[in-house]
Amino acid sequence: MTRFSFWELARKALNAHQDWGHQWRKPDPKPEYDVVIIGAGGHGLATAYYLAKEHGVTNVAVLEKGWLGGGNTGRNTTIVRSNYLWEESEGLYDHAMDLWQDLSQELNYNVMYSARGVMMLAHTVHDVQVFKRHVHANRLAGVQNEWLSAEEAKAYCPPLNIEKNIRYPVMGAALQRKAGVARHDAVAWGYARGADKYGVDIIQNCAVTGIRRHADGSVSGVETSRGFIGAKKVGVVAAGHTSVVMDMAGVRMPLESNPLQALVSEPVKPCFPCVVMSNTVHAYLSQSDKGELVIGAGTDQYVSYSQTGGLQITTHTVDAICELFPMFRRMRMLRNWGGIVDVTPDRSPIIGKTPVPGLFVNCGWGTGGFKATPGSGHVFAHTIARDEPHPINAPFTLDRFRTGRLIDEAAAAAVAH
Amino acid sequence: MLLISCPWCRVERPEIEFRYGGEAHIDRPAQPADLDDHQWAEFLYMRSNPKGLLAERWRHVHGCGRFFNAVRHTVSDRFVCVYKTGEKCPDLEALAREGAQ
Numbered sequence: 371m372t373r374f375s376f377w378e379l380a381r382k383a384l385n386a387h388q389d390w391g392h393q394w395r396k397p398d399p400k401p402e403y404d405v406v407i408i409g410a411g412g413h414g415l416a417t418a419y420y421l422a423k424e425h426g427v428t429n430v431a432v433l434e435k436g437w438l439g440g441g442n443t444g445r446n447t448t449i450v451r452s453n454y455l456w457e458e459s460e461g462l463y464d465h466a467m468d469l470w471q472d473l474s475q476e477l478n479y480n481v482m483y484s485a486r487g488v489m490m491l492a493h494t495v496h497d498v499q500v501f502k503r504h505v506h507a508n509r510l511a512g513v514q515n516e517w518l519s520a521e522e523a524k525a526y527c528p529p530l531n532i533e534k535n536i537r538y539p540v541m542g543a544a545l546q547r548k549a550g551v552a553r554h555d556a557v558a559w560g561y562a563r564g565a566d567k568y569g570v571d572i573i574q575n576c577a578v579t580g581i582r583r584h585a586d587g588s589v590s591g592v593e594t595s596r597g598f599i600g601a602k603k604v605g606v607v608a609a610g611h612t613s614v615v616m617d618m619a620g621v622r623m624p625l626e627s628n629p630l631q632a633l634v635s636e637p638v639k640p641c642f643p644c645v646v647m648s649n650t651v652h653a654y655l656s657q658s659d660k661g662e663l664v665i666g667a668g669t670d671q672y673v674s675y676s677q678t679g680g681l682q683i684t685t686h687t688v689d690a691i692c693e694l695f696p697m698f699r700r701m702r703m704l705r706n707w708g709g710i711v712d713v714t715p716d717r718s719p720i721i722g723k724t725p726v727p728g729l730f731v732n733c734g735w736g737t738g739g740f741k742a743t744p745g746s747g748h749v750f751a752h753t754i755a756r757d758e759p760h761p762i763n764a765p766f767t768l769d770r771f772r773t774g775r776l777i778d779e780a781a782a783a784a785v786a787h
Numbered sequence: 788m789l790l791i792s793c794p795w796c797r798v799e800r801p802e803i804e805f806r807y808g809g810e811a812h813i814d815r816p817a818q819p820a821d822l823d824d825h826q827w828a829e830f831l832y833m834r835s836n837p838k839g840l841l842a843e844r845w846r847h848v849h850g851c852g853r854f855f856n857a858v859r860h861t862v863s864d865r866f867v868c869v870y871k872t873g874e875k876c877p878d879l880e881a882l883a884r885e886g887a888q
Contacts, residue, residue: 611838613834613836613837622834623833623834623836624828625834625836626809626810626834627836627861671807672807672859673809673810673843673861674862674864675838675861675862676861676862676864680788680802682788682803715832771828771832771833772824
């Protein structure tokens with residue numbers, strides 16, 4: 371495979387860039403693998419990549435029922451941040467944040483990570499108290515996060531409206547400067563290319579229809595639309611469809627799948643310097659390198675796999691954006707879509723072993739999985755390879771719903787729901 | 788936006804009049820003290836979350852204020868039927884077979 375470099379770019383330019391070739395293979399499935407990963411999104415591909423690179427497990431297949439990165443990886447709003455409240459979450463998301471810093475160099479693939487800062491707006495006294503609590507908790511844990519007054523927030527993001535006469539006036543903001551955005555597709559492609567280089571088979575258009583088990587209960591492989599594929603270990607990284615896949619092994623999950631909507635505007639010149647989030651009025655906003663405003667809306671209230679949702683959800687978000695950023699009032703929206711997010715009762719992910727020997731699960735990322743992609747893959751690969759969790763994901767077990775040791779990020783209001 | 792029929796009011800109204808109540812027919816244990824941790828986890832947290840027909844609760848918060856149940860397909864979001872709280876859950880497998888025909 372070609373290593374991307376300036377010299378390679380210059381050399382290929384002589385031939386009008388005609389011979390770059392494919393960046394990963396399209397292999398037929400082998401009869402058996404050491405590890406089968408179900409789901410070729412960012413998290414699944416990152417898992418395969420770190421399995422091969424850090425643990426020497428290269429006899430790995432990543433099965434994908436559609437196309438690579440076509441689920442939530444291709445549908446999110448590309449925000450990367452780590453200012454969560456609880457120590458467990460700080461450890462997990464900040465681990466990912468560390469990996470984001472030099473991910474492009476690591477993968478030799480430009481994931482366009484841009485540390486432009488994520489600013490979370492506070493609109494009520496309650497918001498102010500909660501965000502200050504976050505800032506202090508993060509400071510104690512060594513996670514970057516700082517408090518800004520409304521005027522400082524305006525200075526950091528000039529389009530922001532800090533007038534006192536709006537429905538939800540800005541009372542301040544929490545800013546994480548090294549947070550930002552990354553190109554979501556490039557993350558999936560970079561990990562796919564990296565994993566393929568180590569010999570991992572990425573098999574697209576191959577839906578898993580069943581999980582076969584030995585007489586002792588441990589997994590023996592997966593039934594797929596392309597026939598049976600044997601596996602010593604199976605990792606389920608199926609996002610919104612996790613309940614459906616786990617049901618094939620008879621494991622019930624504490625998950626509900628909801629549509630989460632997003633939309634983009636027509637492209638305009640650079641006008642928006644950072645990422646702004648507001649949990650209270652339900653809006654996330656950033657500008658892509660193409661110039662579109664990328665807007666995250668809320669979840670629909672009901673369980674659904676429809677990858678679409680009610681227009682009242684996006685209307686609500688656009689209303690809020692028009693008030694916070696009056697200059698966008700005449701902007702036209704180009705398209706909207708939904709992704710199916712798997713939400714746990716405590717809004718924290720589940721990464722670890724299951725009651726079925728040889729079956730591992732990485733799910734429950736809810737509305738905020740993209741930011742964790744490198745860290746999630748890294749610790750999940752460790753869990754599968756060593757058959758025991760990495761210290762970072764040890765608290766994120768499926769068993770915590772039995773023991774009651776929940777990691778309650780929902781009540782902490784760090785994420786919008 | 789979904790259009791939802793309230794079986795109490797006998798009217799069809801937009802979704803914003805209603806609040807979702809999650810999976811239906813999860814009964815509170817009759818003898819809570821007898822349950823072990825696994826059974827509590829099952830009652831509190833485990834959900835069937837099916838890709839297909841789901842019996843679920845809705846509450847007509849901006850109408851009569853009452854809870855009712857509905858069967859809805861989670862891929863098409865189409866309502867198959869609604870029924871009052873306390874009535875028996877329809878046979879989902881039979882409904883699925885009918886829907887397939």
